[in-house]
Amino acid sequence: MALLEVDGLTRRYGGITAVNQVTMRVEAGEIRAVIGPNGAGKTSLFHLLTGVIRPSEGHIRFDGKPLTGLSAYRICQSGLSRTFQLTSLFPAMTARENARLSAQARLRRPWQPYGGGKLFAEAARRGDEALERLGLTGVADRPAGLLSHGDQRLLEVAMALAQHPRVLLLDEPTQGLSVEETHSAVETLSSLFAGGGLTVLLVEHDMDVVFRLAGRIMVMHRGSVIADDVPAVVKADAAVQAAYLGGYA
Numbered sequence: 001m002a003l004l005e006v007d008g009l010t011r012r013y014g015g016i017t018a019v020n021q022v023t024m025r026v027e028a029g030e031i032r033a034v035i036g037p038n039g040a041g042k043t044s045l046f047h048l049l050t051g052v053i054r055p056s057e058g059h060i061r062f063d064g065k066p067l068t069g070l071s072a073y074r075i076c077q078s079g080l081s082r083t084f085q086l087t088s089l090f091p092a093m094t095a096r097e098n099a100r101l102s103a104q105a106r107l108r109r110p111w112q113p114y115g116g117g118k119l120f121a122e123a124a125r126r127g128d129e130a131l132e133r134l135g136l137t138g139v140a141d142r143p144a145g146l147l148s149h150g151d152q153r154l155l156e157v158a159m160a161l162a163q164h165p166r167v168l169l170l171d172e173p174t175q176g177l178s179v180e181e182t183h184s185a186v187e188t189l190s191s192l193f194a195g196g197g198l199t200v201l202l203v204e205h206d207m208d209v210v211f212r213l214a215g216r217i218m219v220m221h222r223g224s225v226i227a228d229d230v231p232a233v234v235k236a237d238a239a240v241q242a243a244y245l246g247g248y249a
Helices: 042-049 072-078 095-107 116-133 149-161 179-194 207-213 231-236 238-245
Strands: 004-013 016-026 031-035 057-062 080-082 167-171 199-203 216-221 224-229
Touching (some): 016 057, 042 199, 072 080, 095 116, 095 149, 116 149, 149 167, 179 207, 216 238, 224 238, 231 238
Parallel strands (some): 031 199, 031 216, 080 167, 167 199
Antiparallel strands (some): 004 016, 004 057, 216 224
């Protein structure tokens, strides 16, 4: 049984179908990229998987349990964490405080609204561990709003990682980065993924990044999946080239 199972997932907005009958199986430990032109439905797919929006049709199962219709909070608690296309941080708080707060949100219990001393210490440990894995220990005590854009993007990944997710969803982690920042971010992410223990869905426009990081690529076009295979097969697919890659191969 796959870790994440999606069957016939569809989202309509009036007469517009943003996500159309998407079916996929994501195995534990898989690093899968989701690519496609603007408006293909990639971010909408992430919103559906994480409960930001609800599907018009279809079902989502995680580790054999249904996720369809659950709130974003409950889905995060179950083990799916994500970053967003637009940087979303607490700019006045330090990088360390951002990471700890993210971990603390996953560790909260209804009868312990402030977590208690043990949970607070565990959240701090998880946050520091995530910062170290993303190479951010040296800027941990700087306000997040004063970090470089590249470090802010990595901090978002660290915040998601601090929640100890079983599935990590990264939405455009290199968006807005310079060539040098992109190279550095890819090296950091490659090292993170190589460490094992993570299942990753990655939305990304930069094809060099995609082919460097992903072991499998799913291509969306106009809300539908037009290819889902290993990078070499997807790269050579004529339909993919026509829809998105523009002759990249």
